[in-house]
Amino acid sequence: MTELPRIHPDDYCDEDLPRLAQPWWQTLPGNFHALPDHFLADNDTRWRIDYTASIDTLARTGLASMAGAAALPATLNISRQREERALVDFYRPFLQEEDPNTFFSRPTQTANIERIPVAPYHFQPEDGDAHTLRFRSPFEPKNPALRDRYLGHRRNRTAWAQHWRHHGEPRPTLIMIHGFVADPYWLNTRWLALPWFYKQGFDVLLYTLPFHGRRKGRFAPFSGAEFFSQGMALLNETFAHAIHDLRLFMDYLREQGTPAMGATGISLGGYTTGLLAALEDDLAFAIPNVPLVSIIDLMQSWFPINLQVGLLKKVYGTDLQGLREVTALHSPLTWPCKVPQAGRMIIGGAGDRFAPPKHSHLLHQHWGNCDLHWFPGNHLLHLDQGLYLKAMRDFMKAALEEKATAARG
Template sequence: MNQGVVFSKTSWLPLATGVSWIFCGEAAGFVGLVYALPAAVVLFAASFIGLAPGENRRATTLGALGGAAGVVLGLLSPLFYGLGSGLVLVGLSAWTFIESGAAAAQTLESVEDVPAPETGIKFSTQVAIDEALLGAISLMVPLPKKSEAAEIAREVAEAATLFEARGWLEKPEEYHRTPLSLEVPEIREASVMTSGGRLTFESLQFESEYEPWDNEPGRDRWLSYAPNQIARASVLRHPGEPRPWLVGIHGYQMGKPLEDFGAFDPSYFHKKLGFNMLLPTLPLHGPRKIGRFSGDGYLTGPVLDSIHAETQGLWDIRRLLTWVRAQEAPSIGVYGLSLGGFTASLLAGLEGGLDFVVAGIPMTSFSQTYWRHMPDHSRCNLLEAGLTEEKIEEVSRVISPMSFTPKVPLERRAIFGGIGDRLVAPVQVRDLARHWDEPAMRWYQGAHVTFMADAGVKELIADTLASESV
């Protein structure tokens, strides 16, 4: 992915929008000024970064985030600044938002076998949504401190030595142990309010019992994360005869029932298609979180934490599958999104007996994603400590979908990816499609989080699940 951004050519726009917010806020008094600050500060940061020499990719993320914040805050701004000023602020903020997306879209590299991106407001807006999301994530997630860089690098070096000595780099499947059967999980009734009304479901939990290997770097730290040791899942079951099961694996920073049922619509998968649904909570997510936000520690902290998180996620899901099979499930398929697509892709290479797999907007290279989204100063700290993307790639081979041959039949595999995806580089999705021998594939003209706006994606999912639905 080309990291250079042309947003510096239009840095005057976020600057002008930020100045407009401050001007209107100051004229309205103290409360009005305070109300203007969130959008203005982010917009000023975007402008200054865009004007700075060298790499300035964060200019588009902050520009999109500031523009989005301006649009949202602008809806109530007439209460402070009057209708005319409010409309001007909303207009300038929306313009900044879309222009940030357009600038980011110009940096998309041409990738063989990936269609060329479209141009226009619709595509730029979708890319801007991704950029704003990246901007929000960058302000939320804890990043490795300079004092922690040496420890992270040391763990990766020790892991590389251990993994090589035990043959796991050559045979990654041997790194993953066969999990214990799950016989009697704790199940209680729960409910959540969704767009379709209140949904009653079963909340399932059990002791994960996953442990990293003896002498594996980061083992003691990982086992100290107490909330993460309880595995959880949300379940929807039909009464009566056994039904096919759909395992829906959520994305990064999700893991709560409201979010997960929003991503895997029960009115479609459960009611219309007739699937029983199992939505596992990935390690470090939802009620298993160890930081302020769901997902903290994955893709941002120690590399070995992410390796253990993915390995434990696979262990937990495979245990859940033993419970599902004990209920005489006629078929079981997996559909994952983003980080969940990564996990689904790995599961397809480790677990036999799956009837279909859909990898949606899947991350397939942990090392590339970890390194690409690391801010410059954090990346420099890691480099100074002797850690490189190549060294991360070596140890993360044990959690790479590219290391495993899928056990799901070719005609039951499907992938979709966004041409303008700013979170998962399209080349990662392309590489998985090649590794999977070119299964059913849909490239949509959009970004990471806008896939459900594409009719072709919906058709691909429907076609893949059709033979197993009731």
């Protein structure tokens, strides 16, 4: 397997970080967001880490301001506050279930998926075809009290993805899940070097999360604004919707004959990849890239949105542990991973200040000290990316072979 120079898993100094214990929302220290992220590194690598971390901090402040401004009106609405407390109570029993699929139910209806050739400026494979896929989602919220409000977002009810497929026999498929506000297909095509993975022999599916891209409401201030701005109850349903529609695309891939599939995702997409890995035992591999694992703890580290955490405590009548519990239903830390150990891998940025390394470290613990690869960059600038891409490729091929061997018995 390809080795990454400069930073290795053992270079991360975790003396100050907690050992993960369940339920994590009660046992994680209250100051988790403020705990340091230390790496053993030579001077050149240390400079790279510190420099990229400072860039991340500046960019993060801008995004936090946008997200906080989008969420503030609903947070300050007094009548909505009283309603929210009652709505979140609906989800607490699902945390006591052993199987997360009790809440994240598998689709009960099929989807009529339409295939449209992609625009000329999108990736055009020479030895295959690229199509935009869409279908009218049959998803309905689990909480009946939220049905009309959630389904009132009409544009969000159409699911979208882009699919690159080789000619000839179906290939293993890499599913890519984008990050918060970072939904454009062209952006993710370049950010994760997806054409390179295609040339390595993988088909590719780029999935659009709810409230992003063409799923964004007409009057939303930016793509993804509605994802987090409508309260914690509706956020639970949004993740349920994300998984529901992704599963219908996965069913489509199976119908097309793909022999295997795995998932990767950036940031919020990494978080969603971790959740998917707790729900789907059919994945050959799951590779979260710069993932977060606790939304509330991430908020506490983002200025100025951290100033709203105290307001959220008043809205929900709880403390930090209670806010974590409200969001725990969709956290990858809450549920056991169903992907085989040989298919679990995490990519982390040593200078990441959007989703700090401590989040990757917690997921690494939870996933049984799985493969973990650090690069000396931040959330947006992935220095030495070529090295971890080759490591991903080798890992993915090995995981596919492991799965095929297990299937043969």
